[in-house]
Amino acid sequence: MDVDLVAAAHHRLGQLLEEHLLATDVWEIHLGQERKLHRHPSPEIEPRSYLGAPEHDALCWSREQLSAARTSSDRYGCGVSPLAGFDDWLHSALADQADKAGQSVDAYVAQAVAARLMDDVTRRHGDTGDLLARLTGAGIAVPGYVDAPDPVVADPERLRALHATGLLDAPREVAYDRIADMAATALATPGAAVTLVDRDRQFFVAMHGAAGDSPEERQTPLDRSVCQYAVATGEPLVVTDARIDPVLKDNPAVTDGTVVAYLGIPLIDAGQHAIGTLCVWDTHPRDWTSGHVNTLRDLAQLASNRIFSA
Structure with a gap:
């Protein structure tokens, strides 16, 4: 590659x-x-x-x-x-920008091509896993994409359980929208979602206040996912201030201010595979209480019952 x-x-x-x-x-x-x-x-x-x-x-x-x-x-x-x-002017501009980035021109061009390639494959719902692995192996970093998901996230059995739900890229359902809305209201947060964590992306089954309905508007690259860490552990993830969290502080959703405080409950099937979360987040630090966790856990159970009984 x-x-x-x-x-x-x-x-x-x-x-x-x-x-x-x-x-x-x-x-x-x-x-x-x-x-x-x-x-x-x-x-x-x-x-x-x-x-x-x-x-x-x-x-x-x-x-x-x-x-x-x-x-x-x-x-x-x-x-x-x-x-x-x-022409000479374009080559000069290219060399100047590569120098400012601290890269050789070849490395600068290769990274730009790799980023475009990843974006195109992601937009067309292709499998970016092998592509990203090859780029990483070639020493080509692609900003905005994680180089390797957690082994639990990439586990084939978990992924089979995820795809078996039939919810990836599926149209929005009122029932899940209501669960997300209830979570946002109960915990007084600007954001709430029912999420699915795929190998290289995060898909929103429902999102409080979301304007988009198409599958393309309801997904993000995995590197923006905070939910992936709740999926990886299978336990509630409680974050007061992600900006000072050593794992999350460089996450793009944190650095751009979308997520500061986060609370997520994994959605777990009968085989103990966490496929996603019911989560809430805030743009300011929050001291989550046990009451918050229990409330969100109860709502997550509603989502799980619907997902795994369908």
């Missing part, structure tokens, strides 16, 4: 790979970094074979080819190869 993401940027120079490399040092270009691989023998002695090439179509260059490539592209300030369609 790492080479695939930057292959387009190396297309013009890729023709050099067709030239025979005799006994010279072979180098791999990976996101603008060099790594000496091995001595390459004459093709008359042994067929051409590059370390890692069968799996990754590695771009390998002789020392002379590397020097020539740099000479042709240094004027763009873009590492090894220019981007097709970019």
Whole structure:
């Protein structure tokens, strides 16, 4: 995946790979970094074979080819190869922004492509798990996406139980909307929801005050989910101020001010699989009491009865 993401940027120079490399040092270009691989023998002695090439179509260059490539592209300030369609001004702007981000241009471009790829797959309800794992393995961080869910969240049996409910991407139901509304009213919070935690996203079966009805408007990437931690433990999650919580303080839903205080009760089936939560949250710190927890637990039981008896 790492080479695939930057292959387009190396297309013009890729023709050099067709030239025979005799006994010279072979180098791999990976996101603008060099790594000496091995001595390459004459093709008359042994067929051409590059370390890692069968799996990754590695771009390998002789020392002379590397020097020539740099000479042709240094004027763009873009590492090894220019981007097709970019003029000098665009290359200069690209190099400037990459420098401000503390990245090489190749790494900057690869991260941008990876982020777009993840967004497109998520929007089309594709499975981003393998994609994210490959990007992570290639050393490409994708802001806004967790690199690996908790093992409990990713457990195949739990996921089967989740999908068996038939509620993922299902139309909104008045019964669940009423439970979320009752939770918000009973605990005097601006937000409440019945949530389902999938492997790479969180889906809202119901949300107090939510305007959107389509499945696309009722989901978020898993990295915005606070509910995933209640699902992972199978226990109520009580958070007074997420901004100072060592686990939650960097969660995007916390950093953008959506969630400060949080209380969530996991929804657990007969097989002891937590598939989601009934949760409430506030934009200010809250000292939750045992009364709050018990009230939300009773309402969560109503949601569980409906989900698992259907």
